[in-house]
Amino acid sequence: MxxxxxxxxxxxxxxxxxxxxxxxxxxxxxxxxxxxxxxxxxxxxxxxxxxxxxxxxxxxxxxxxxxxxxxxxxxxxxxxxxxxxxxxxxxxxxxxxxxxxxxxxxxxxxxxxxxxxxxxxxxxxxxxxxxxxxxxxxxxxxxxxxxxxxxxxxxxxxxxxxxxxxxxxxxxxxxxxxxxxxxxxxxxxxxxxxxxxxxxxxxxxxxxxxxxxxxxxxxxxxxxxxxxxxxxxxxxxxxxxKRIKRFLEVRRKNAEMLSESLDGLQGIKLPREKESCVHNWYLYTIFVEKNRDEVLESLNKRGIGATAYYKIPVHRTHLYTRLGYGNISLPNTILASEHVLSLPVHPGITEQDLSVITSSIREVIKTNF
Ligand SMILES: Cc1ncc(COP(=O)(O)O)c(C=O)c1O
CATH class of the missing domain: 3.40.640.10 (Type I PLP-dependent aspartate aminotransferase-like (Major domain))
Incomplete structure (x- = not known):
């Protein structure tokens, strides 16, 4: 994995x-x-x-x-x-x-x-x-x-x-x-x-x-x-x-490789750095238009530790629902919780890993779109 x-x-x-x-x-x-x-x-x-x-x-x-x-x-x-x-x-x-x-x-x-x-x-x-x-x-x-x-x-x-x-x-x-x-x-x-x-x-x-x-x-x-x-x-x-600068550089390089390779792929929206902002690429999070859970499962089956942060927004957890927050209206929060997934982008992955990740995404999105 x-x-x-x-x-x-x-x-x-x-x-x-x-x-x-x-x-x-x-x-x-x-x-x-x-x-x-x-x-x-x-x-x-x-x-x-x-x-x-x-x-x-x-x-x-x-x-x-x-x-x-x-x-x-x-x-x-x-x-x-x-x-x-x-x-x-x-x-x-x-x-x-x-x-x-x-x-x-x-x-x-x-x-x-x-x-x-x-x-x-x-x-x-x-x-x-x-x-x-x-x-x-x-x-x-x-x-x-x-x-x-x-x-x-x-x-x-x-x-x-x-x-x-x-x-x-x-x-x-x-x-x-x-x-x-x-x-x-x-x-x-x-x-x-x-x-x-x-x-x-x-x-x-x-x-x-x-x-x-x-x-x-x-x-x-x-x-x-x-x-x-x-x-x-x-x-x-x-x-x-002592190694943080290097860690951040590699994260950025990996994120750029993911973006280059996945750019234009129909069915997903890639993360973007807003103007005047520098992302640290702690997570590379994509928005999957259809069947996020199926996409996630297929990626996991292929050995890619893609993860959905966060499937349950805090106000919908059991604890916060009991406290009366369950029905508040947060439409974008719900949408994100149903559509996002994060891909590995950390400095421990190799170029080979990155190409496995991007080719798997292409195949999995194709079958689920
Ligand atoms: C956004 C955010 N806030 C707070 C925390 C809490 O940090 P810790 O797990 O070190 O207690 C985390 C940790 O995962 C986090 O991601």
Missing amino acids: IPINRPLISEEERVEVMRVLHSGRLTDSSLEGGFMVKEFEKTFANFVGVKYAVAVNSGTSALLASLLSLNVGYGDEVLMPSFNFVATANAVLITGARPVFVDIDLNDYTIDIKDLERKINKRCKAVIPVHLYGHPANMDPIIELAREHDLVILEDAAQSLGASYKGRQTGAIGDLSCFSFYPTKVITSGEGGAITTDDEDLFVKLKMVRNHGIVSDYNSEVLGLNLRMPEIGAALIKAQM
């Missing part, structure tokens, strides 16, 4: 991880964190183009820490797309606040500006644009609306490390931003995440929140949890950072 994504681990990562194991310092519960965590945070902030980064133990923890540091809670509402992985909405729900689901733009599968404007109300405290599949959300109008309505912008950049909008990297545009380093992501720490910001007060608070709100003497200053990134994970991702 050609997997949809897989981590690329080299000797350098092994050496860095072994350094931690030899040192015996597996974690550090001080406010600043351990040696590897601090080193990684500096490199990461520098790469994204922000002043501060705080490493945590997952992308979900990054979202939760961000919301806690903003005092989002009961009575507040947070705007976000439903066409997304469930983590974003769950992090809001667990604070006691209410997610408000917004429809998407079918050109890039990110939040739809007109629907966002319609859904803003007095209880809304924040908006979470998700740079889905690695394509940046339409940030300028989001910033304008956020200023007008006094909303905090929390970017969900879990999938978009290395993508940029009008020359600024995703993760360096909003008030604060969250990344995930789950093994399918552009770079990995095993499980892990980070928050980036230019705001020093938020930076200090985030470090407290990831550590039970403790600054010293086991004396909690604010509400937090253990959200710390282990030193082994930090060592692994610190080494991955």
Whole structure:
């Protein structure tokens, strides 16, 4: 099977991880964190183009820490797309606040500006644009609306490390931003995440929140949890950072090869980079006009790990249906959930894999169109 994504681990990562194991310092519960965590945070902030980064133990923890540091809670509402992985909405729900689901733009599968404007109300405290599949959300109008309505912008950049909008990297545009380093992501720490910001007060608070709100003497200053990134994970991702540029270049080259080869094929719509945007090609997602599920099954049978992200939008999951969201109208979200599928584009695939993928797509689409 050609997997949809897989981590690329080299000797350098092994050496860095072994350094931690030899040192015996597996974690550090001080406010600043351990040696590897601090080193990684500096490199990461520098790469994204922000002043501060705080490493945590997952992308979900990054979202939760961000919301806690903003005092989002009961009575507040947070705007976000439903066409997304469930983590974003769950992090809001667990604070006691209410997610408000917004429809998407079918050109890039990110939040739809007109629907966002319609859904803003007095209880809304924040908006979470998700740079889905690695394509940046339409940030300028989001910033304008956020200023007008006094909303905090929390970017969900879990999938978009290395993508940029009008020359600024995703993760360096909003008030604060969250990344995930789950093994399918552009770079990995095993499980892990980070928050980036230019705001020093938020930076200090985030470090407290990831550590039970403790600054010293086991004396909690604010509400937090253990959200710390282990030193082994930090060592692994610190080494991955050295290869990120290359990973992104290969993703782009692979995406270009897929686009060149599939251009003009009837029955599918290819992903496009919008003007002034740089896609990181975390996922190469096509819109299949007919029989998406049959196409998906045939590709899987041929050994191609094509995957539909996301067949069930968050508001239609059992949990959110029970919470009363099931019948809200999000027509583009439903359309996308019924028609998209993502193809392998990661740097671990070969030219031979790419030609197997494109020839299989041609055959499978022909029989299903
Ligand atoms: C858009 C989005 N947000 C949040 C997350 C949560 O990240 P994690 O799985 O590291 O908790 C993910 C992870 O897959 C994601 O894709």
